[in-house]
Amino acid sequence: xxxxxxxxxxxxxxATLVLDTAAELARVGDRSVKKLPTxxxxxxxxxxxxxxxxxxxxxxxxxxxxxxxxxxxxxxxSSVSKGESxxxxxxxxxxxxxxxxxxxxGASGAPHRLAEWVDGAVLNAGDGTHEHPxxxxxxxxxxxxxxxxxxxxxxAVVGDVLHxxxxxxxxxxxxxxxxxxxxxAPPTLMPQSVHTWPCAVSYDLDEVLPKTDVVMMLRVQAERxxxxxxxxxxxxxxxxxxxxxxxxxxxxDAIVMHPGPMVRGMEISADVADSPRSTITEQxxxxxxxxxxxxxxxxxxxxxxxxS
Ligand code: CP
Numbered sequence: 677x678x679x680x681x682x683x684x685x686x687x688x689x690x691a692t693l694v695l696d697t698a699a700e701l702a703r704v705g706d707r708s709v710k711k712l713p714t715x716x717x718x719x720x721x722x723x724x725x726x727x728x729x730x731x732x733x734x735x736x737x738x739x740x741x742x743x744x745x746x747x748x749x750x751x752x753x754s755s756v757s758k759g760e761s762x763x764x765x766x767x768x769x770x771x772x773x774x775x776x777x778x779x780x781x782g783a784s785g786a787p788h789r790l791a792e793w794v795d796g797a798v799l800n801a802g803d804g805t806h807e808h809p810x811x812x813x814x815x816x817x818x819x820x821x822x823x824x825x826x827x828x829x830x831x832a833v834v835g836d837v838l839h840x841x842x843x844x845x846x847x848x849x850x851x852x853x854x855x856x857x858x859x860x861a862p863p864t865l866m867p868q869s870v871h872t873w874p875c876a877v878s879y880d881l882d883e884v885l886p887k888t889d890v891v892m893m894l895r896v897q898a899e900r901x902x903x904x905x906x907x908x909x910x911x912x913x914x915x916x917x918x919x920x921x922x923x924x925x926x927x928x929d930a931i932v933m934h935p936g937p938m939v940r941g942m943e944i945s946a947d948v949a950d951s952p953r954s955t956i957t958e959q960x961x962x963x964x965x966x967x968x969x970x971x972x973x974x975x976x977x978x979x980x981x982x983x984s
Contacts, residue, residue, distance in 0.1 A: 692853075705741075734964045815892065828855065
């Protein structure tokens with residue numbers, strides 16, 4: 677594998693290798709000196725055209741823990757504001773010797789175009805409403821840590837599926853790893869093409885919850901909505917929000933996930949987000965290990981991931 681563009685590019689062995697490598701690299705986070713020499717001399721460029729807190733900082737922490745040099749580029753404040761194209765920006769960064777480019781872009785497919793133009797590895801950190809493969813990998817890692825396996829888990833992905841790159845990447849990866857995914861959303865927030873996705877579909881959250889091992893709540897992406905997709909925020913929460921009463925419908929060992937950023941009180945209540953069943957902060961921690969694994973596997977060559 678040269679790039680990581682889609683969760684669907686990974687077969688079961690490749691996805692398992694990423695998760696196993698992440699588990700090995702997670703041990704570095706427990707050391708007093710959280711650093712390995714594995715990517716010394718390599719340069720990773722974080723090319724972010726859209727806002728990010730978790731993905732950008734965790735890619736930066738991951739690359740630095742592997743001793744790579746990191747260049748953080750954000751479209752705001754760059755020559756993009758003078759009209760420079762993605763291609764010219766990418767070629768400029770490549771001319772400075774980027775071995776890997778982590779890209780987040782508002783246009784679906786931008787990382788695929790970038791992969792045609794640059795020599796280094798391209799890692800998709802979220803493209804439009806299309807995909808977010810490292811989010812799906814860190815979610816699978818978190819499920820495996822909390823539930824001991826991914827295969828056979830019943831996963832409900834709930835909310836604004838229409839605008840969610842997290843949902844699409846999770847459906848693809850969870851299918852590869854043998855989990856059963858059900859997408860739950862109002863009809864207006866379900867993609868028309870969903871019948872071609874390898875998952876079940878429901879419009880009734882209360883019916884799905886008792887048969888669920890993992891419930892993954894999605895953010896309502898108001899910034900991508902140019903029409904009214906539901907009557908009011910209150911009505912949305914009443915039908916599709918996860919609150920304490922709905923949490924009680926889940927099996928006792930079910931976990932609650934959210935990729936962040938979350939809108940407390942809209943798709944998830946504050947007490948559920950902060951409950952022991954919630955894995956939200958663990959997902960962030962695991963994101964560093966998973967992104968270390970992906971960077972190591974794409975840029976590390978034959979160097980061992982971790983020394984003694
Ligand atoms: N989950 C996620 O992609 O968060 P950010 O937008 O903060 O990177």
